[in-house]
Amino acid sequence: MKILEAKGIKKRFGGVIALSDANLVCQKGRITGLLGANGSGKSTMSKIITGVYNSDAGEIIYNGNSVKYKNPIEAKNDGIAMVFQNLSLVADLTVWQNIVLGGEKKKKLFLDNTIAKDTAKEITDQLLPGLDTRKMVYQLHPGEMQIVEIAKAISTNPKLLILDEPTAALEQAQVKSLFKYMKKLAEQGVAIIFTSHRLWEVMEICDDVTIFRNGANVAFMDFDKDGRDADKIVGFITGGVQTAAVERDRNSKSNESVFKVTNLNYENILKDISFDLKKGEILGVGGLAGQGQHELMLALAGNYSNVTGDVEIKGEPIKLTKPSTAIRNSILLVPGDRQLEGLFLKHSVYSNVIFPKLGLGRKGQPFITPQRKYRKECEEVVDVLSIKTHTIDMPVQTLSGGNQQKVVVGKWLPFDINVLLLADPAKGVDVGAKRDLYEYIVKQVKEKNMSVILYASDTEELIEYCDRLMIMYEGKIVATLEDDDITEDKIVAASLRVGEEEHLEAGR
Amino acid sequence: MFIAIAILQKNFFAMKSIVRNFNAFIPLILLTMGQAIVILSGGLDLSAGTALSLFTCVLTMVMKKGVPVTGFYALLITLGVAFIVGIINGIGIGYLRIPPVIVTFATSYMWLGAALFIRPTPGGESVDWFKAFYNFGSITGVSPALEAFGKVIPPSLILLIIGCILWFIVSKTRTGRYIYAVGSNNESAYVSGINTAKVQMQACILNSLFIFLAALFFVGQNQSGDARLGDPLTLRAVAAAVVGGIALTGGKGNVYLALIGALILSFVNKIIFFADIPYAFQTLVSGVIIIVAIASSQAYSLYSQRASLKESKLS
Numbered sequence: 046m047k048i049l050e051a052k053g054i055k056k057r058f059g060g061v062i063a064l065s066d067a068n069l070v071c072q073k074g075r076i077t078g079l080l081g082a083n084g085s086g087k088s089t090m091s092k093i094i095t096g097v098y099n100s101d102a103g104e105i106i107y108n109g110n111s112v113k114y115k116n117p118i119e120a121k122n123d124g125i126a127m128v129f130q131n132l133s134l135v136a137d138l139t140v141w142q143n144i145v146l147g148g149e150k151k152k153k154l155f156l157d158n159t160i161a162k163d164t165a166k167e168i169t170d171q172l173l174p175g176l177d178t179r180k181m182v183y184q185l186h187p188g189e190m191q192i193v194e195i196a197k198a199i200s201t202n203p204k205l206l207i208l209d210e211p212t213a214a215l216e217q218a219q220v221k222s223l224f225k226y227m228k229k230l231a232e233q234g235v236a237i238i239f240t241s242h243r244l245w246e247v248m249e250i251c252d253d254v255t256i257f258r259n260g261a262n263v264a265f266m267d268f269d270k271d272g273r274d275a276d277k278i279v280g281f282i283t284g285g286v287q288t289a290a291v292e293r294d295r296n297s298k299s300n301e302s303v304f305k306v307t308n309l310n311y312e313n314i315l316k317d318i319s320f321d322l323k324k325g326e327i328l329g330v331g332g333l334a335g336q337g338q339h340e341l342m343l344a345l346a347g348n349y350s351n352v353t354g355d356v357e358i359k360g361e362p363i364k365l366t367k368p369s370t371a372i373r374n375s376i377l378l379v380p381g382d383r384q385l386e387g388l389f390l391k392h393s394v395y396s397n398v399i400f401p402k403l404g405l406g407r408k409g410q411p412f413i414t415p416q417r418k419y420r421k422e423c424e425e426v427v428d429v430l431s432i433k434t435h436t437i438d439m440p441v442q443t444l445s446g447g448n449q450q451k452v453v454v455g456k457w458l459p460f461d462i463n464v465l466l467l468a469d470p471a472k473g474v475d476v477g478a479k480r481d482l483y484e485y486i487v488k489q490v491k492e493k494n495m496s497v498i499l500y501a502s503d504t505e506e507l508i509e510y511c512d513r514l515m516i517m518y519e520g521k522i523v524a525t526l527e528d529d530d531i532t533e534d535k536i537v538a539a540s541l542r543v544g545e546e547e548h549l550e551a552g553r
Numbered sequence: 554m555f556i557a558i559a560i561l562q563k564n565f566f567a568m569k570s571i572v573r574n575f576n577a578f579i580p581l582i583l584l585t586m587g588q589a590i591v592i593l594s595g596g597l598d599l600s601a602g603t604a605l606s607l608f609t610c611v612l613t614m615v616m617k618k619g620v621p622v623t624g625f626y627a628l629l630i631t632l633g634v635a636f637i638v639g640i641i642n643g644i645g646i647g648y649l650r651i652p653p654v655i656v657t658f659a660t661s662y663m664w665l666g667a668a669l670f671i672r673p674t675p676g677g678e679s680v681d682w683f684k685a686f687y688n689f690g691s692i693t694g695v696s697p698a699l700e701a702f703g704k705v706i707p708p709s710l711i712l713l714i715i716g717c718i719l720w721f722i723v724s725k726t727r728t729g730r731y732i733y734a735v736g737s738n739n740e741s742a743y744v745s746g747i748n749t750a751k752v753q754m755q756a757c758i759l760n761s762l763f764i765f766l767a768a769l770f771f772v773g774q775n776q777s778g779d780a781r782l783g784d785p786l787t788l789r790a791v792a793a794a795v796v797g798g799i800a801l802t803g804g805k806g807n808v809y810l811a812l813i814g815a816l817i818l819s820f821v822n823k824i825i826f827f828a829d830i831p832y833a834f835q836t837l838v839s840g841v842i843i844i845v846a847i848a849s850s851q852a853y854s855l856y857s858q859r860a861s862l863k864e865s866k867l868s
Contacts, residue, residue, distance in 0.1 A: 136738065155726060
């Protein structure tokens with residue numbers, strides 16, 4: 046039974062066409078996958094259905110009626126709930142307050158907090174057992190926040206649930222329990238729209254998929270009838286161009302040390318981190334989510350003033366207590382949370398690309414900014430990374446996620462890089478853009494002989510690109526894998542500390 | 554700090570002195586609580602002081618000396634004015650989405666203009682029983698029992714209690730929760746299905762009610778209205794709210810703690826007054842102390858946040 050049908054949806058933002066002719070059908074009790082490259086219009090589509098955006102043209106039929114929601118409140122009242130990609134949680138309220146937010150029940154004049162707490166507990170127990178619902182949201186890890194976000198959408202008892210990349214911040218075990226819950230909801234007759242960049246997830250959970258490319262739907266596949274063919278799906282997403290793995294000569298590294306870190310400590314999050322990065326090497330950082338990898342990257346970029354330990358760059362000792370020190374020594378960070386840490390969202394692509402240059406201070410910096418020269422450089426960067434933007438004067442927030450990430454990488458390009466720190470650079474970036482990004486970085490490593498430290502939540506990326514891989518567990522480096530030892534099995538074994546006596550708690 | 558004042562002001566612990574001290578603090582406390590609510594909802598009210606002046610002018614315009622019943626009319630009419638003031642600020646901040654500083658800066662001139670129109674010079678009439686908002690003892694023909702009661706619990710304290718009860722009730726309703734949500738993250742609140750504009754307007758109206766209570770105090774005390782009365786209180790209330798731990802970014806803090814902030818700020822002024830500092834330096838010193846107080850409260854909240862962060866990492 047059709048629950049939702051969207052026909053011929055069109056939407057443009059300024060000069061950029063986000064959706065040219067988008068169609069989507071959702072069935073009761075089925076999980077529909079929404080696939081496509083970044084900027085293909087998946088998020089826009091979801092937001093139009095829930096009334097966050099208004100469409101320029103087209104029709105949405107929900108439960109047999111033509112609807113056009115002006116805001117998310119109307120959609121919610123009709124039973125359409127959405128889990129947002131950029132979290133919609135309020136950091137200063139507790140978990141249970143967030144879960145019932147907007148749908149609080151009343152007991153006479155006052156709020157009924159007992160029911161609210163029970164509802165919250167009941168849902169989170171199934172998704173993430175052991176989560177304390179009395180915690181404030183700003184105290185949670187990104188993965189836990191994502192779970193709360195999902196719980197919040199579910200708490201409204203929706204008939205149509207839209208999940209926009211819910212798994213990007215989750216680790217394997219959390220994804221599994223989410224899928225179990227999704228299947229249960231589908232059995233109860235809830236229609237679900239599911240977006241993800243991880244193909245295996247879509248293959249596992251979805252009943253059918255709709256594939257978007259450049260703002261229009263290019264294919265619909267019913268897995269029951271057409272079978273589950275991953276290659277075919279990838280073909281539709283990229284438009285026929287097959288994703289070829291980047292071939293890498295793993296023996297090209299030299300023995301010249303570029304970046305040497307000894308006994309790095311940060312509060313009780315990082316403990317005795319030591320490593321020696323060689324020239325032309327890609328050093329990976331892996332392990333379970335939230336074991337201090339993110340903090341390590343930030344510490345190396347000089348974000349924490351109270352780190353202890355010895356750091357040497359090309360033999361010279363430096364103090365990594367300020368970001369500007371790191372940048373002056375050409376240790377450059379591409380942060381994972383681009384919107385929070387990497388970009389001035391409201392500024393143009395051009396300003397974002399040249400800010401690091403201005404931040405470097407007087408040295409080699411003319412008193413008056415040479416606009417024309419920098420604009421040319423910026424256009425080259427946009428060209429090289431094939432950033433999809435109308436002009437370089439467009440605000441960065443109008444670009445899609447993948448293109449935003451390219452801008453973050455792009456702003457370091459004009460520099461002479463010693464060490465490039467990549468903190469989950471492909472988070473929320475689609476297959477095609479991910480390949481572009483890594484291909485470019487690998488090329489730079491070879492040409493300029495620069496060194497890279499890569500943290501990725503996706504193990505496949507680590508296997509494919511790293512020369513050496515450090516596994517972190519509770520702030521310590523517990524294993525270092527090299528060359529042929531970098532395999533899925535060995536990474537998982539090291540991450541979970543298989544064979545160690547330490548006992549792993551459930552839900553960790 | 555209390556000790557310092559007790560030493561400087563010899564009769565500090567005398568009952569009369571305590572009552573007088575509290576009386577002097579009440580208006581700032583009420584304005585601070587109102588201001589705290591607006592700041593929590595992500596706004597800021599620069600028109601609080603002139604709104605206060607306007608209310609005193611309206612009250613004293615309606616009342617006729619010697620006709621007790623006009624006092625009730627005055628209460629009702631001014632309450633209506635308070636609602637209108639809140640609604641206008643709320644429309645600007647919530648519905649038109651103009652930055653709160655700009656909206657309330659502009660409206661502060663509207664209220665001032667209206668107040669000056671009603672009462673170009675301080676003055677006006679008030680009914681006798683209005684003194685009850687300040688001191689039972691000053692009303693002619695009041696029963697001795699009530700007068701004695703007023704010595705234990707000053708009437709101005711009753712105004713404060715009304716204010717606290719008002720916020721207590723609101724904080725238990727959806728509006729109370731939503732004020733925090735909207736102030737903390739407007740967009741998140743919006744996509745959660747909250748009518749953010751309405752919540753911001755409700756916060757403005759609540760603030761207006763607190764200002765109204767402060768106006769009752771002033772008219773009870775002075776028996777007159779003054780268009781220039783409230784001006785200096787506006788920014789002091791903002792500073793007091795920040796001292797009390799209300800984050801100017803919105804969504805963080807506790808209205809009752811803001812009350813403590815107002816107390817601290819009031820005591821600071823008391824110390825300076827009694828410390829025999831030359832008058833020319835008094836304002837300068839109070840400015841410095843406000844900065845120190847705010848800086849230390851920021852440092853404390855930063856510290857406690859880090860501590861809780863550590864705790865969550867450990868567990």
